[in-house]
Amino acid sequence: MAKKVLVEATINGEEVTFLCEPRQSLLEVLRETLGLTGVKEGCNNGNCGACNVILDGVLVNSCLVLAVEVNGRSIITAEGIAGPNGLHPIQQKLLEHAALQCGVCTPGFVVAAKALLDRNPNPSEYEVRRWLAGNLCRCTGYDKIVRAVLDAAAVLRGEAQAGGPGAVVETKPEVAL
Amino acid sequence: MTVEKQYEVIGTRPIRPDGTDKVTGRALYGADIRLPGMLYGMVLRSPHAHARILSIDTRKAEALPGVRAVVTAADLPDLESKISELGEGTINLRYQSNNVLARDKVLYFGHAVAAVAATSIHVAEEALGLIDVQYEVLKPVLTAQEAMRPDAPILLEELRTDELGAKGTTPTNIAEHSQISRGDVEKAFAEAAVVVEREFTTATVHQGYIEPQNSTALWNVDDQLTIWCSTQGAFGVRDQVAEILEIPVSKIKVIPMEIGGGFGGKIGVYLEPIAALLSKKARRPVKLTMSRAEVLAATGPTSGSYMRIKMAANREGRITAAQAYLAYEAGAYPGSPVGSGAAVIFAPYKLDNVLIDSYDVVVNKPRAAAYRAPGGTNAAYAAEVVVDELAEKLGMDPIDFRILNGVREGDKHPGGSEYPRIGYIETLQAAKNSPHYQSKLEGPYRGRGVAAGYWGNYGGKSSASASLNPDGTISLVEGSVDIGGSRASIAMQLAETLGVAVDCIRPSVGDTDSVGYTEGTYGSRTTFATGWAAYELGNKLIQEFKARAAAYWEVDPAQVAYAKGVLTCNGRRLTLADLGSQMDDMGGPISASASVRAEKWGPAFAVHIVDVEVDPETGKVDVLRYTAAQDVGTAIHPSYVESQIHGGVAQGVGWGLNEEYVYDAQGRLLNASLLDYRMPTALDLPMIETILVEVPNPGHPYGVRGVGEVPIVPPAGALANAIYRAIGVRLNELPMSPARILAALAAKK
Numbered sequence: 001m002a003k004k005v006l007v008e009a010t011i012n013g014e015e016v017t018f019l020c021e022p023r024q025s026l027l028e029v030l031r032e033t034l035g036l037t038g039v040k041e042g043c044n045n046g047n048c049g050a051c052n053v054i055l056d057g058v059l060v061n062s063c064l065v066l067a068v069e070v071n072g073r074s075i076i077t078a079e080g081i082a083g084p085n086g087l088h089p090i091q092q093k094l095l096e097h098a099a100l101q102c103g104v105c106t107p108g109f110v111v112a113a114k115a116l117l118d119r120n121p122n123p124s125e126y127e128v129r130r131w132l133a134g135n136l137c138r139c140t141g142y143d144k145i146v147r148a149v150l151d152a153a154a155v156l157r158g159e160a161q162a163g164g165p166g167a168v169v170e171t172k173p174e175v176a177l
Numbered sequence: 178m179t180v181e182k183q184y185e186v187i188g189t190r191p192i193r194p195d196g197t198d199k200v201t202g203r204a205l206y207g208a209d210i211r212l213p214g215m216l217y218g219m220v221l222r223s224p225h226a227h228a229r230i231l232s233i234d235t236r237k238a239e240a241l242p243g244v245r246a247v248v249t250a251a252d253l254p255d256l257e258s259k260i261s262e263l264g265e266g267t268i269n270l271r272y273q274s275n276n277v278l279a280r281d282k283v284l285y286f287g288h289a290v291a292a293v294a295a296t297s298i299h300v301a302e303e304a305l306g307l308i309d310v311q312y313e314v315l316k317p318v319l320t321a322q323e324a325m326r327p328d329a330p331i332l333l334e335e336l337r338t339d340e341l342g343a344k345g346t347t348p349t350n351i352a353e354h355s356q357i358s359r360g361d362v363e364k365a366f367a368e369a370a371v372v373v374e375r376e377f378t379t380a381t382v383h384q385g386y387i388e389p390q391n392s393t394a395l396w397n398v399d400d401q402l403t404i405w406c407s408t409q410g411a412f413g414v415r416d417q418v419a420e421i422l423e424i425p426v427s428k429i430k431v432i433p434m435e436i437g438g439g440f441g442g443k444i445g446v447y448l449e450p451i452a453a454l455l456s457k458k459a460r461r462p463v464k465l466t467m468s469r470a471e472v473l474a475a476t477g478p479t480s481g482s483y484m485r486i487k488m489a490a491n492r493e494g495r496i497t498a499a500q501a502y503l504a505y506e507a508g509a510y511p512g513s514p515v516g517s518g519a520a521v522i523f524a525p526y527k528l529d530n531v532l533i534d535s536y537d538v539v540v541n542k543p544r545a546a547a548y549r550a551p552g553g554t555n556a557a558y559a560a561e562v563v564v565d566e567l568a569e570k571l572g573m574d575p576i577d578f579r580i581l582n583g584v585r586e587g588d589k590h591p592g593g594s595e596y597p598r599i600g601y602i603e604t605l606q607a608a609k610n611s612p613h614y615q616s617k618l619e620g621p622y623r624g625r626g627v628a629a630g631y632w633g634n635y636g637g638k639s640s641a642s643a644s645l646n647p648d649g650t651i652s653l654v655e656g657s658v659d660i661g662g663s664r665a666s667i668a669m670q671l672a673e674t675l676g677v678a679v680d681c682i683r684p685s686v687g688d689t690d691s692v693g694y695t696e697g698t699y700g701s702r703t704t705f706a707t708g709w710a711a712y713e714l715g716n717k718l719i720q721e722f723k724a725r726a727a728a729y730w731e732v733d734p735a736q737v738a739y740a741k742g743v744l745t746c747n748g749r750r751l752t753l754a755d756l757g758s759q760m761d762d763m764g765g766p767i768s769a770s771a772s773v774r775a776e777k778w779g780p781a782f783a784v785h786i787v788d789v790e791v792d793p794e795t796g797k798v799d800v801l802r803y804t805a806a807q808d809v810g811t812a813i814h815p816s817y818v819e820s821q822i823h824g825g826v827a828q829g830v831g832w833g834l835n836e837e838y839v840y841d842a843q844g845r846l847l848n849a850s851l852l853d854y855r856m857p858t859a860l861d862l863p864m865i866e867t868i869l870v871e872v873p874n875p876g877h878p879y880g881v882r883g884v885g886e887v888p889i890v891p892p893a894g895a896l897a898n899a900i901y902r903a904i905g906v907r908l909n910e911l912p913m914s915p916a917r918i919l920a921a922l923a924a925k926k
Contacts, residue, residue, distance in 0.1 A: 023299070037209035038202015040437070042387040043469040047851035050387055078202035091200035095192045098816035101661035101824065103199030104388040104437025110200055125864075133860040136851060138385045138438050139661060141823030142859040144816070 009070045011036070012080025020067040027051045029067040030077060038078040038107045042136065049135030052108040052115075053077050059115035061134075078107030081114055089155040090114060090148070097148040101139035108135050113149045121157055125150065186673040187879055190816045193665040194684055199435075207391035207407040207434040208466045215393070216245055216294040218455050218465040219301040220448070221308050222475060223283035223290055226317035226541040226844020227330065230281060230290065230310065237307035238293055243300035246458035247308070248451065249291045250278040254423045261420060268445065272510035274421045276544050277450050283312070284332055284509035285543050286845045287474030289447070294455040294463045317541035317844035320378075321504040322483045324350040324540045332509060332539045352511030353537040357519055357591050360530030362487075365498030369489030373566045377559040379893075379911040380837030381481040381506060384548045385828070385856050388437020389472045394452035395462040400424075402456075404449050405432045409439040409658055410697020415689045417446045422453060432688040433658045440828070441547030442477045444697050473849040478838060479548035480505040480513045482555040486522075486563045494571050496564075496582045498530040499523045499591075503556060505537060508544040513537045514552030517633070521890060522556035523591050524631035525601060525782060526564075526582050531591045541844045547699060549825060550632045550886035554832055554893055555911075561628035561894030562907060575627045575898070576609045576784070583629075590780075600808030600872030601782035605629070607868045608784040613804040622791045623801070624902025629784050630890025634883035635700025636778040639707040640693025641667070641714050642770035646683075649742065649754030651675070651718070654687040656695025657707040661824075661885070662817040663698065669813050670708040670879060674715025676741035677753070693772045701883025704813055705874075706775035712878045713771035725763045726751050777876025781887040783807040785826070789899040793922060796915030798834055798900060800861070805891075806868035810882025819867045822888040826865050829892025831857045835912050 004019040011034070020029050027044070030036040030053070042050035044063045051062040054076040081088045087095070090113045100106045109132065116123060116131045123131070128149050129142070137145060154160035198204035235247040256271040274280075279288045291308050295301035318324045318332070331348045338345035339353040366372055392406040402424070408414045411431040419426045436443060448465040455463040467476070485502040501522050505515035515535040523531055568578035583605055584590075586598050608614055608627070618625050641655040655667050668682040675681075695707065719739050726744040727734040729751070737746045744751045756763050788801040805822045812818040835855040839847045848854050873880025893911055901907045906921040 021299075028298075031209075032211075035211070036202070037205070040206070040388070041208065041466075042389070042437075043851045045469070045850060045852070047469075048387060082201050087197065087200065091197075094200050095196040098190065098193070098662065098814075098820055100196070100199055101817070101820055102386070102388070102436060102438040103195075103204055104206055104386075104435075106199050107202040110202075129859040133858040136387060136856060136858065138387055138440070138828065138856065139824045140820055141827035141857075141865050142862055143823045143865050144820060146859060146864070 005068050007068060007071045009072065010074040012076060022066065022068055024067045025063050026065040026067045026070055027062040030062060036077050036079055040104055040107055042105070049112060050105050050108040052111040052135065054111060054115050059112055076111070078110050081110050088114070089152040093148040093152040093155065097144045097151065099140060099144035099148040105135060105137045109137065109145055113152065117153050117156055121153060123153060184673055185676065186669045186679050187811060187813050188815065190814060191665060191679045193662050194668065195659065195664055204435045206388055206437050207393065207405060210393045210405050210434065210464060212393065212395065212462040215462045215464055216296060216459055217298040217301050218292055218294045218452060218463045219298065219305055220289045220451065220465065220471065221291040221305045222471065223279065223286060223288040225283055225312055225314050226286045227315040228283050228312035229315065230279060230283060231313055232311045233291060234309040235291060238304040241300065241304045241307060243296040244293055244304045245461060246294040246455045247291060248454045248458065250280040252454050253278055253421065253450065268512055269510065270420050273417065273445065276510060277421060277447060285541050287471065287543065289475065292451045292455060294459050318350065319540055319542065319840055319844055320481065321506045321536070321538040321540060324538045325504065325536065332541065336539065350539045351536055352507060352539060355516065355535045357531065357533040359591065362498045362500045362530045362532045365530040366487065366489050369497050370492040371567055371570045372487065372489045373563050373570065374487040375563055375909060376485045377909045379482045379555045379558065381478045381542055382832050382836045383473055383477040383854065384440035384442035386438025386440060386442060389467040389469060390443065390447055390476055391464070391466040392448035392452040393462060393464040394449065394456045396453055396457035398460065400428060402429045402453055403432065404429065404453065405434055406449055407436045407443060408433055409436065409443045409660065409699055411658065411689050412694050413444060413697045414446055414449055418449050418453060421450045430688060430690045433686060436658055436660050439660055440549045441551060441699060444699055445546055447476055469851060470849040473854055474846050475543050477546050477548065478543060479551060480507065480545045480555065482506065484555065484559040486559045488563050488567055490567050490571060494573050494578060494581050496526050496528060499526065499528050500532045503533065503535045505552065506540045506542060506545065507537050508542045509539060510544045511537055511539060513545045514547065518552030518556035520592055520633055521553035521631050522560045525579065525584060525629045527584050527588050528591060533591065549828060549889045553630065553632055553890045554829060557628065557630050557890045558893035558897065558911060561891065562897050565898040566907065576605055576614070579629055580605045597779060598872065598875050599780055599782060600870050603872055604782050604784050604806045604808045604870045607870050608786055608804070608806040611786065611804050611806065611868060613786050613802055613866060618788050622793055622903050623788065624899045625786065625788050626895045626897065626899030626902065627784065627786050628891040628894030628898060629782065630887050632701065632781050632887035632890060634778040634781055635702045636706045636775035637696045637700065637702050638774050639695045639710040640770065640772040641707060641710040642692055642768065643714055643718060644766065644768035645753060645757045647758040649752055649757050650681045650683055653682050653684040654692045655684060655707055656687055656692040657703045658698045659686055660698050661821060662814060663703045663707065666704040666813040666817060667708050667711045671711040671715050673879065674712050675718065693770060701781065701885045702778065705778055705877060705881045705883050706773060708813065708879065708881055709775045709877060710771050710773045713773055714769055717769040717771055721767055721769055722756060725756055725767065729763055779810060779874030779876055779882040781808060781882055781884060783887045783891055785891040785895040787895045787899045789896065789903055791900060791903045791918060796918035798913065798918065800830060800863055802863055804866040804868065805888055806870060807884065807888060808870045808872050808882065809884045810872065810874040811880035812869050812871055813881060815869060818869060818884050821885045822867045823865045825888025826892055827857050827862055829889045830862065830896065833893035833896040833911060833913060835914055837912050
């Protein structure tokens with residue numbers, strides 16, 4: 001077994017230091033060493049997108065990055081997308097559109113959609129589909145995911161608000177108060 | 178077409194209660210478990226499709242530093258043959274055990290042979306390489322047609338054909354031949370105006386859930402076994418592990434973690450008994466997680482098939498006879514879904530003369546597992562192409578032809594049962610009137626196809642329990658694993674029954690020690706049956722609320738009225754929050770539980786329309802537009818009903834156009850990755866238009882009809898019919914991949 005290497009990185013805005021073996025993928029270290037299990041493993045060879053993270057602003061499959069490569073770099077995972085005031089519009093819109101079933105691919109889609117809207121705030125349906133083609137979902141047929149991302153883009157541009165077509169304002173009845 | 182508004186909660190679209198955890202990455206799936214002292218396991222798998230195991234030497238692996246346990250089939254009890262119920266099918270437990278760890282023979286590439294637990298996954302992987310297995314390699318047989326030949330290599334020496342109920346006497350790969358027969362097909366064919374006879378083959382395909390199988394087990398020093406896993410049914414895992422390991426169910430607790438998709442592929446156990454054995458030996462918790470290659474090579478898939486279909490019609494366009502020969506690959510052990518294929522194939526049609534012969538055939542592929550409407554897609558593909566050709570020969574519109582021949586309440590299913598209230602004709606009408614069908618499709622290499630589909634659905638055993646909280650909310654524990662939003666659809670039915678808002682119900686999924694017996698999430702049964710349990714539970718709670726209020730007010734319970742969370746009697750009033758917060762005055766805490774065995778599930782019908790464009794240079798098929806109409810009964814949460822339809826369509830499109838297992842002549846799987854096993858991406862599909870036709874199922878208190886499975890039944894047939902109109906060739910093989918389209922175009926020239 002090779003000697004472990006010390007790596008310093010910024011993960012979801014926090015300075016993190018960890019030891020890893022040179023053969024360990026970023027995915028393995030995020031999940032097993034750092035406990036960031038929102039980063040999912042679906043294939044471990046770059047085909048499904050469930051392990052998507054943003055590395056220095058670039059969307060990557062963390063299963064295809066070695067952990068030692070991230071020294072001095074910045075990583076955003078699904079756990080780092082929501083802000084201090086609550087869910088990110090992408091997350092909120094996924095919920096309002098019921099754009100998830102089993103949910104295991106969802107963190108990867110959240111991260112991928114964030115990377116898309118960071119660079120292209122006004123994507124067409126085709127551009128959303130093309131960008132998300134690296135993320136496999138077997139439950140939803142993508143319809144509601146694509147709608148949610150387009151809707152979230154509109155919110156981020158200030159053209160729409162949370163509470164879209166699928167949204168329900170939840171009201172507590174008298175009995176529950 | 179929707180039912181008139183008669184519910185407060187049912188039919189609304191609340192945000193699912195587990196949603197926030199799932200969009201933030203907080204939800205815990207099986208692979209996310211980490212227990213103190215946990216070891217990591219890996220499974221050694223056969224590189225051969227068919228071989229006798231001569232010896233297994235594990236000594237070198239056991240000696241590797243960090244290795245804490247090694248197991249083989251020798252560590253499993255040698256079970257007698259015994260048939261056991263498994264969701265959407267049955268299983269012989271000895272075969273199930275041999276599938277978990279091969280005993281004398283390996284029967285497919287990827288068959289588990291041994292397993293290791295070590296202090297890290299990398300040590301475990303190294304240890305696998307140190308296990309020495311000696312094989313006598315045998316000739317494999319890979320398709321049903323080949324396996325049925327008299328000179329075919331035999332997989333299971335003791336197997337004898339169950340020939341229409343009588344046992345055969347010679348070794349065979351044909352596990353069963355069964356038959357459905359009514360009327361006189363030969364006479365009807367002789368008298369028919371139009372007869373179409375075609376043969377079809379379909380490839381082996383996988384469920385394709387994104388989360389690989391995983392299982393973590395802790396065999397404690399007191400012999401209590403706890404299992405955390407990804408399963409469609411925790412009680413089913415408990416039952417199977419108890420049988421395979423020959424230990425009492427009372428020694429086993431199964432905790433179902435969040436499940437990352439199943440589609441039928443996570444009903445039978447693979448890793449759970451192995452993790453348990455490794456933990457027993459190592460005296461530490463052990464986690465096993467499959468790689469994607471293992472998932473594809475050794476779990477699922479669903480059957481490839483060979484089918485011959487013959488149908489006839491008279492001059493008026495009435496179908497007069499239908500005959501089918503179905504041979505399905507069971508994989509390594511008997512139990513293909515050919516029976517439900519036979520139930521699906523002619524179900525949408527009113528028939529007096531029908532003959533269906535079904536063959537369950539073992540081949541050197543992984544044991545077939547259920548996959549969404551198991552067996553239905555293969556059969557419906559074949560039948561719907563023949564129906565399309567009949568309509569064409571008669572010069573009839575394909576939807577009108579189906580309306581003329583479609584089943585209604587009181588008509589007979591080919592199997593003999595009478596249909597209850599169904600919404601097939603309404604669904605056909607809705608498809609016909611849809612903007613899609615009314616639109617024109619123009620341009621070269623473009624075509625529109627239509628197909629129908631049936632699925633019988635299921636009910637079964639479910640349980641739920643609830644307790645009243647001091648703030649008047651209700652904690653609901655249900656026995657069904659939530660794969661696609663069923664926490665919401667079940668909580669909504671309890672909320673409707675109690676007349677409270679859905680966010681007053683806090684649902685969670687129970688483990689096998691915390692809720693009553695519940696069958697798995699399969700058979701489109703969960704919203705139907707577990708929802709029914711929630712309805713019963715709500716009524717029990719209301720009775721209890723009334724009894725408590727009556728005792729408090731010193732009146733007869735019959736004098737107490739309950740509505741929308743408020744109890745009243747002679748001007749006095751108590752809310753659920755009063756009952757909960759003042760429990761010392763109200764006779765103590767309030768809880769209830771309900772268990773049902775739900776029958777009278779209503780069958781589901783779907784009609785799909787698809788427009789395609791074929792690229793004559795590459796053979797690629799683009800799906801331009803897709804509309805799915807379906808009788809969904811009462812849509813409890815319409816968004817999740819739509820989503821079930823979307824998902825079924827997407828899987829059906831993959832099955833129809835691209836997905837297939839590719840084996841070499843030695844039976845080695847060549848495409849065990851998600852790059853080469855080509856499932857649809859967001860770029861491969863358009864938006865999928867849905868038409869929810871709500872014909873309530875009279876067998877359910879809220880009219881629920883299973884919705885999840887039928888949408889995968891029509892897509893392959895609809896695509897084949899659309900491709901025919903685009904290129905003038907009827908494809909008789911799935912998938913209709915670019916290579917096959919090009920071959921068809923070349924043959925046409």
